[in-house]
Amino acid sequence: xxxxxxxxxxxxxxxxxxxxxxxxxxxxxxxxxxxxxxxxxxxxxxxxxxxxxxxxxxxxxxxxxxxxxxxxxxxxxxxxxxxxxxxxxxxxxxxxxxxxxx
Amino acid sequence: xxxxxxxxxxxxxxxxxxxxxxxxxxxxxxxxxxxxxxxxxxxxxxxxxxxxxxxxxxxxxxxxxxxxxxxxxxxxxxxxxxxxxxxxxxxxxxxxxxxxxxxxxxxxxxxxxxxxxxxxxxxxxxxxxxxxxxxxxxxxxxxxxxxxxxxxxxxxxxxxxxxxxxxxxxxxxxxxxxxxxxxxxxxxxxxxxxxxxxxxxxxxxxxxxxxxxxxxxxxxxxxxxxxxxxxxxxxxxxxxxxxxxxxxxxxxxxxxxxxxxxxxxxxxxxxxxxxxxxxxxxxxxxxxxxxxxxxxxxxxxxxxxxxxxxxxxxxxxxxxxxxxxxxxxxxxxxxxxxxxxxxxxxxxxxxxxxxxxxxxxxxx
Numbered sequence: 001x002x003x004x005x006x007x008x009x010x011x012x013x014x015x016x017x018x019x020x021x022x023x024x025x026x027x028x029x030x031x032x033x034x035x036x037x038x039x040x041x042x043x044x045x046x047x048x049x050x051x052x053x054x055x056x057x058x059x060x061x062x063x064x065x066x067x068x069x070x071x072x073x074x075x076x077x078x079x080x081x082x083x084x085x086x087x088x089x090x091x092x093x094x095x096x097x098x099x100x101x102x
Numbered sequence: 103x104x105x106x107x108x109x110x111x112x113x114x115x116x117x118x119x120x121x122x123x124x125x126x127x128x129x130x131x132x133x134x135x136x137x138x139x140x141x142x143x144x145x146x147x148x149x150x151x152x153x154x155x156x157x158x159x160x161x162x163x164x165x166x167x168x169x170x171x172x173x174x175x176x177x178x179x180x181x182x183x184x185x186x187x188x189x190x191x192x193x194x195x196x197x198x199x200x201x202x203x204x205x206x207x208x209x210x211x212x213x214x215x216x217x218x219x220x221x222x223x224x225x226x227x228x229x230x231x232x233x234x235x236x237x238x239x240x241x242x243x244x245x246x247x248x249x250x251x252x253x254x255x256x257x258x259x260x261x262x263x264x265x266x267x268x269x270x271x272x273x274x275x276x277x278x279x280x281x282x283x284x285x286x287x288x289x290x291x292x293x294x295x296x297x298x299x300x301x302x303x304x305x306x307x308x309x310x311x312x313x314x315x316x317x318x319x320x321x322x323x324x325x326x327x328x329x330x331x332x333x334x335x336x337x338x339x340x341x342x343x344x345x346x347x348x349x350x351x352x353x354x355x356x357x358x359x360x361x362x363x364x365x366x367x368x369x370x371x372x373x374x375x376x377x378x379x380x381x382x383x384x385x386x387x388x389x390x391x392x393x394x395x396x397x398x399x400x401x402x403x404x405x406x407x408x409x410x411x412x413x414x415x416x417x418x419x420x421x422x423x424x425x426x427x428x429x430x431x432x433x434x435x436x437x438x439x440x441x442x443x444x445x446x447x448x449x450x451x452x453x454x455x456x457x458x459x460x461x462x463x464x465x466x
């Protein structure tokens with residue numbers, strides 16, 4: 001059975017059928033960058049293509065690829081199309097939902 | 103063609119890793135070599151010999167450049183040479199290597215051995231030197247400069263050749279060329295290897311001047327090789343410039359002082375917007391104490407180890423999820439809306455259904 005999703009720290013890759021045709025290609029293989037540590041979640045293979053539509057990132061993995069990070073274990077991601085979901089949390093002090101910042 | 107490493111070749115990986123590790127941690131800054139390296143790089147690029155300015159920290163370098171740029175805006179100093187000089191070296195090395203080693207051979211080598219080499223040879227060096235030190239240093243340096251100079255000055259960035267951030271790569275290519283292809287000799291690369299041991303912290307090149315920063319005088323790490331110190335700055339330069347880290351997370355001196363002196367209230371810690379900073383603060387202040395301090399009550403603990411707490415803050419009932427990262431083991435506390443099941447709260451955090459979360463096996 002194909003893997004539907006992968007979690008890599010505060011990043012979750014969720015399989016989608018298609019990447020919206022309105023999404024635009026973006027350079028690089030880094031899907032998320034840590035502000036406090038300078039660490040990043042990055043695909044090793046350059047064949048991985050990222051797309052952006054507004055604030056949403058889509059990922060086209062065309063061959064088995066390694067998702068790497070300076071501290072997390074490396075994940076082997078199967079070919080497929082994915083949407084990147086970033087972890088969120090509730091800020092009780094501002095009564096607001098916010099993306100987890102790291 | 104090499105398809106796998108022999109046991110002898112494999113056994114030598116550690117020697118090269120240790121050699122470059124020692125080059126960084128045991129050797130001192132070598133001014134003569136640093137000057138030779140800069141002059142040689144400029145000559146490779148057919149540029150006139152620059153004036154070399156050696157300073158005690160990257161902050162001093164940045165400030166000096168800013169002052170000079172402000173004072174002499176029309177001078178050629180404006181023309182930063184990083185690309186030209188870096189490209190020249192890369193081109194020369196690439197051309198020479200390609201003549202000696204067929205491109206195909208290199209591709210095959212990298213495809214087949216890259217993972218193995220990376221894991222065994224570079225992980226520690228990358229983590230210690232390339233990723234944390236260089237990235238964080240330059241990032242935090244820029245941030246700090248921005249604060250200090252109130253965004254009045256334009257920024258220049260250090261080049262990334264010949265400094266210590268390359269030691270991970272140098273270990274790799276030192277090993278490949280000497281152990282896997284010992285019959286091929288490349289004088290340019292050999293000279294680059296030798297002069298790179300000058301231990302330059304940062305280098306910034308201009309048309310007629312090159313600015314070098316000496317390496318830090320103090321550099322401390324935790325057991326996982328992350329920049330860390332709760333008694334003094336993790337990075338200190340001889341001119342007094344210092345940077346504070348807790349388990350690899352940067353804090354301003356004021357923030358760091360309050361953390362290590364336990365001056366932050368529980369509410370302040372929980373209100374910290376950055377989850378890595380929150381985690382680092384909790385590692386000093388003990389997360390269990392943090393939840394105790396706000397009288398948090400455990401509502402539910404799931405089979406995956408997620409723990410859901412409730413507490414009253416400013417007369418409002420709130421919920422927190424305490425959970426550990428599957429690969430690093432780091433413990434985080436994060437605010438969530440009202441739930442009765444800890445895994446449901448985690449589903450909310452990642453915007454997935456419970457069915458999807460229950461089937462999620464690939465976590466790191």
